[in-house]
Structures are given as structure tokens and as C-alpha cells.
Amino acid sequence: MQRAAxxxxxxxxxxxxxxxxxxxAAQGCLGCHGASGAGSAAIPGLTGRPAAExxxxxxxxxxxxxxxxxxxxxxxxxxxxxxxxxxAHFAALPAGGSR
Amino acid sequence: MNSTLSRRxxxxxxxxxxxxxxxxxxxxxxxxxxVVGGGFxxxxxxxxxxxxxxxxxxxxxxxxxxFVTCPYGNLVLAGERGMADINHSFDGLRARGVxxxxxxxxxxxxxxxxxxxxxxxxLGYDRMILSPGIALRWGAIEGYDEAASxxxxxxxxxxxxxxxxxxRRQLEAMEDGGVVGISIPGNPFRxxxxxxxxxxxxxxxxxxxxxxxKILALDAxxxxxxxxxxxxxxxxxxxxxxxxxxxxxxxxxxxxxxATRTLETxxxxxxxxxxxxxxxxxSAARIAISAGLAxxxxxxxxxxxxxxxxxxxxxxxxGDANNGAPMPKSGFVANNTAKQAVAAAAxxxxxxxxxxxxxxxxxxxxxxxxxxxxxxxxxxxxDTGITEVPNSGGVxxxxxxxxxxxxxxxxxxxxxxxxTADAWG
Numbered sequence: 001m002q003r004a005a006x007x008x009x010x011x012x013x014x015x016x017x018x019x020x021x022x023x024x025a026a027q028g029c030l031g032c033h034g035a036s037g038a039g040s041a042a043i044p045g046l047t048g049r050p051a052a053e054x055x056x057x058x059x060x061x062x063x064x065x066x067x068x069x070x071x072x073x074x075x076x077x078x079x080x081x082x083x084x085x086x087x088a089h090f091a092a093l094p095a096g097g098s099r
Numbered sequence: 100m101n102s103t104l105s106r107r108x109x110x111x112x113x114x115x116x117x118x119x120x121x122x123x124x125x126x127x128x129x130x131x132x133x134v135v136g137g138g139f140x141x142x143x144x145x146x147x148x149x150x151x152x153x154x155x156x157x158x159x160x161x162x163x164x165x166f167v168t169c170p171y172g173n174l175v176l177a178g179e180r181g182m183a184d185i186n187h188s189f190d191g192l193r194a195r196g197v198x199x200x201x202x203x204x205x206x207x208x209x210x211x212x213x214x215x216x217x218x219x220x221x222l223g224y225d226r227m228i229l230s231p232g233i234a235l236r237w238g239a240i241e242g243y244d245e246a247a248s249x250x251x252x253x254x255x256x257x258x259x260x261x262x263x264x265x266x267r268r269q270l271e272a273m274e275d276g277g278v279v280g281i282s283i284p285g286n287p288f289r290x291x292x293x294x295x296x297x298x299x300x301x302x303x304x305x306x307x308x309x310x311x312x313k314i315l316a317l318d319a320x321x322x323x324x325x326x327x328x329x330x331x332x333x334x335x336x337x338x339x340x341x342x343x344x345x346x347x348x349x350x351x352x353x354x355x356x357x358a359t360r361t362l363e364t365x366x367x368x369x370x371x372x373x374x375x376x377x378x379x380x381x382s383a384a385r386i387a388i389s390a391g392l393a394x395x396x397x398x399x400x401x402x403x404x405x406x407x408x409x410x411x412x413x414x415x416x417x418g419d420a421n422n423g424a425p426m427p428k429s430g431f432v433a434n435n436t437a438k439q440a441v442a443a444a445a446x447x448x449x450x451x452x453x454x455x456x457x458x459x460x461x462x463x464x465x466x467x468x469x470x471x472x473x474x475x476x477x478x479x480x481x482d483t484g485i486t487e488v489p490n491s492g493g494v495x496x497x498x499x500x501x502x503x504x505x506x507x508x509x510x511x512x513x514x515x516x517x518x519t520a521d522a523w524g
Contacts, residue, residue: 043513
């Protein structure tokens with residue numbers, strides 16, 4: 001209880017830090033999509049895009065309804081809950097990325 | 100963490116956390132996370148720890164002052180990249196508050212929770228992330244020891260980059276029409292597609308500069324990662340330049356004579372070559388073995404959720420040294436699982452449960468100019484090990500798909516920039 005309250009206080013006190021820490025499921029994205037998720041050369045950025053757009057893209061990749069080189073193979077490995085969490089995370093970050 | 104202000108905020112929060120949580124507030128200060136090894140696993144762990152758990156006091160021990168990566172080393176062999184493109188400074192980690200110590204860990208005392216450094220110092224820890232990489236099993240191929248590797252480079256443990264540079268010089272010095280011999284080990288070993296990307300990149304160099312030359316790849320197994328894709332690409336791009344000899348066709352090298360550059364296979368065939376690259380059988384790095392962490396396989400068994408050693412509580416072993424099958428021994432897996440290991444270590448320091456995990460890997464390989472292929476995998480821990488998520492992952496499609504190949508080559512370059520920033524940036 002006390003710990004949860006402290007965690008909340010921490011999150012409130014440090015919006016930048018809290019936002020910068022991706023949930024663990026989203027860490028896998030950072031290997032290619034830039035260390036902050038803002039993209040890397042030919043690989044597009046994820047940050048600052050609406051959560052609904054990111055979730056829909058993952059679902060479409062998984063269903064082979066959206067053409068892709070490797071994202072279909074990746075998207076099929078994640079749960080709805082994980083996709084929602086990482087979409088919300090990247091949506092909350094500024095598009096330019098920061099860390 | 101891109102401003103002084105947020106850094107100060109972190110420190111204030113760390114102090115507040117320490118006051119409120121006596122379990123992590125040691126008399127002498129913050130909980131100590133000691134990271135041993137500054138490669139993809141160790142550097143990623145140290146960086147992630149400072150970003151996600153700023154209340155941790157993070158020290159990284161790595162012998163090299165700059166880290167030379169295995170990934171993209173094959174492009175150096177091809178002349179497509181220089182050594183400067185594949186080595187990374189630790190200044191980024193220092194700027195994030197990591198204490199970087201350039202030394203070797205000579206011994207681990209998991210009971211006293213301390214390590215002994217070659218330089219004489221002793222470092223204590225509360226939790227350790229051990230990412231020591233691999234050892235080459237000298238002598239597993241008769242005649243192939245450290246001295247022989249100065250004539251027949253392995254270029255599989257970059258260290259200061261000397262091995263990669265040596266193999267590159269030998270390829271440059273070779274006359275057109277020479278045979279490049281490559282000996283490839285059985286599973287498991289570091290970077291399963293790596294030898295075949297290396298074959299591809301050497302072929303690319305030879306095709307441009309020494310087109311009468313050949314590559315003789317002698318393999319201790321009958322199948323390899325992305326095999327149909329590699330073999331399609333070899334035929335399309337390099338014709339009959341590459342001969343791959345599997346185990347069942349007497350491909351396993353059992354003996355070498357370094358002085359004459361002769362590779363001898365199981366059934367006695369002797370191949371004298373102009374340049375020999377010997378990728379020998381491997382195990383976890385010596386420090387993991389001497390600390391008693393490895394089992395009879397030579398690799399370190401770990402808890403699939405925390406990566407904590409089965410033999411030594413408090414030591415989380417990540418990267419190529421652990422037995423993470425069916426995950427490959429790749430830089431991506433080291434980067435990705437290092438973060439889970441840090442999250443687990445942080446949770447255990449606070450007396451909290453280890454968080455849920457999902458692991459991810461992507462391995463791109465360059466087959467030729469603007470010709471890339473990939474294998475990806477999503478993995479989850481179970482009570483007994485690690486499994487790949489059914490109906491996900493896999494390799495690039497086969498066929499005449501130049502747009503796909505071009506895109507994947509570009510993505511490979513972007514991947515390297517991204518993941519090295521996520522480790523050393």
C-alpha cells in the first residue's frame with residue numbers, strides 16, 4: 001500500500017522519467033525502432049502516433065491485411081494486452097523522441 | 100534522461116525512495132547493481148538500469164576501453180564498413196551515471212557477493228548482471244589454439260578488433276583464384292546465421308575484386324539458420340563461387356595445420372586453402388565456468404523469468420553465456436533479455452515479484468548489396484524453460500522479391516544504429 005502510494009508519487013513527480021520508461025513488452029520494439037521509439041533511418045518511428053492507429057496497425061500486420069516485410073511475423077507473437085500497453089506507451093511520447 | 104533537471108529529479112527521487120523503503124536503503128547508500136561485461140547484454144543492462152531504476156548504483160566492468168561488435172564485422176570483412184563503424188565508447192553510459200571500470204573479473208564469490216579484479220580491487224554487489232560472452236574451446240579442433248588463431252583467425256570474439264582486422268588483411272592480401280576455407284561449428288554457438296552472412300560478405304568482396312576465387316565452407320552440421328534463403332541468394336548473386344559441405348558430406352573439421360593452412364575433416368580429407376577462418380566450438384566465457392555457474396553443456400542454466408543462475412542466487416546471467424534455447428545467442432536477445440534481468444533484479448531487491456516477460460529477437464543478415472534477409476522470434480518463459488510463441492516469428496519469404504530484400508538490407512542498417520544506441524548510447 002505504502003509502496004504503491006510512493007510509486008504513484010514518483011510517477012507524478014517525474015512525468016518525463018515515467019514516460020521514458022517503456023513497459024517491458026515494448027522494449028523489444030526499441031531494438032529496431034530507435035532507442036526512444038522515434039525511428040531509426042529506414043525504420044519508422046512509433047512515438048507520438050495515436051494508440052488506436054498503432055494497435056490497428058499491429059492487428060492488421062498480424063492478420064496479413066497490411067503488407068510488411070517482417071511486422072506480420074512479429075505482430076502475431078504479442079497479446080492484445082501487450083499491444084494495447086505498448087501502443088499507449090508510444091502514443092504518450094513526443095514524436096521527435098527524447099531520452 | 101536528456102537534461103540536468105530530470106537527472107536532478109531522479110536523484111531526489113532516489114533519495115526519497117531510499118528513505119521510504121528500508122529494504123533497499125543500505126547503510127552505505129543505494130543498492131549496488133554490478134554489471135560484468137560491456138557487450139550487448141551488459142551495456143544494455145547498465146543503460147536500462149539507470150533509466151528505469153535510477154535508485155540503483157550501477158557499476159560496469161569491461162576490459163576493453165571501446166567495445167567492438169560481432170554484428171557488422173562481416174561488413175568490415177567485405178570492405179563495406181570500417182573498424183571505426185563497429186566500435187562503441189562507454190562515454191554514453193558514463194554520462195548516464197554508470198561507473199565504468201576497465202578491468203577483468205578474475206573471480207566471483209557468490210556468498211560474499213563480491214568479485215575480484217585483475218587489477219587487485221574487490222567490488223561488492225547486491226545483485227549482479229553477468230554478461231561475459233563466450234569462450235572459444237581451444238583444442239576442440241586439434242591444432243587450433245590461441246597461437247594458431249594468429250595465422251587462421253576466428254574473428255568470432257572481437258575483443259580489441261584485432262581478429263576481424265587480421266582476417267580482412269588476409270582477404271586483401273590473397274591472390275585472385277585463391278580458396279577461402281571457413282570452418283563452422285555445430286550447435287549451439289554465438290550468432291547462428293553469422294557464419295553464413297560471413298560467407299556471403301566474403302563472396303561479395305571476392306566477386307568484385309578477386310572473381311576467380313572460391314569459398315569452401317566446411318560445416319559440422321547438416322542444416323543452418325535461414326538456409327534456403329542464404330542458398331537462394333548465393334546461387335543468384337555468386338553463381339558457383341560458394342561450396343558448402345555439410346556434416347553428412349564430411350564437412351566437420353577435426354584438425355588444422357596452421358603453418359600450411361590445411362583443414363582436415365572427420366574422414367581424413369585435407370583441404371589446403373589460401374585463407375582459413377576457423378570458427379571453433381564454444382562455451383560460456385571462462386569466468387562463468389570458473390565460478391561454477393555452467394553445467395556439463397558448457398553453458399549457464401538460468402531461471403527463464405529472472406535469468407538468475409540456477410547455481411548462484413543473486414547472479415543474473417544474460418547474453419550468449421546462458422542456455423536460453425530456443426532463443427538464439429544473438430545481440431538482440433542479449434539486449435532484450437538483459438532488460439528483463441534488470442527488471443527482475445530490481446524487483447527482487449525490493450521484495451517484489453519478478454515481472455511478466457516476453458522476449459523478442461530479430462536477426463538480419465546481409466547476403467549481398469541491397470539484399471537482406473531476416474529471422475524473427477517472440478518467446479515466453481514457462482515453468483520449465485522458454486518457448487517460442489506458436490504461429491509467430493520465422494524467416495523472410497522465399498522467391499524473387501527484390502523490394503523485400505532491399506528493404507530488409509536497409510532495415511538491417513537501421514537496426515544496427517538503433518540497438519547500439521539502446522546499448523551504449
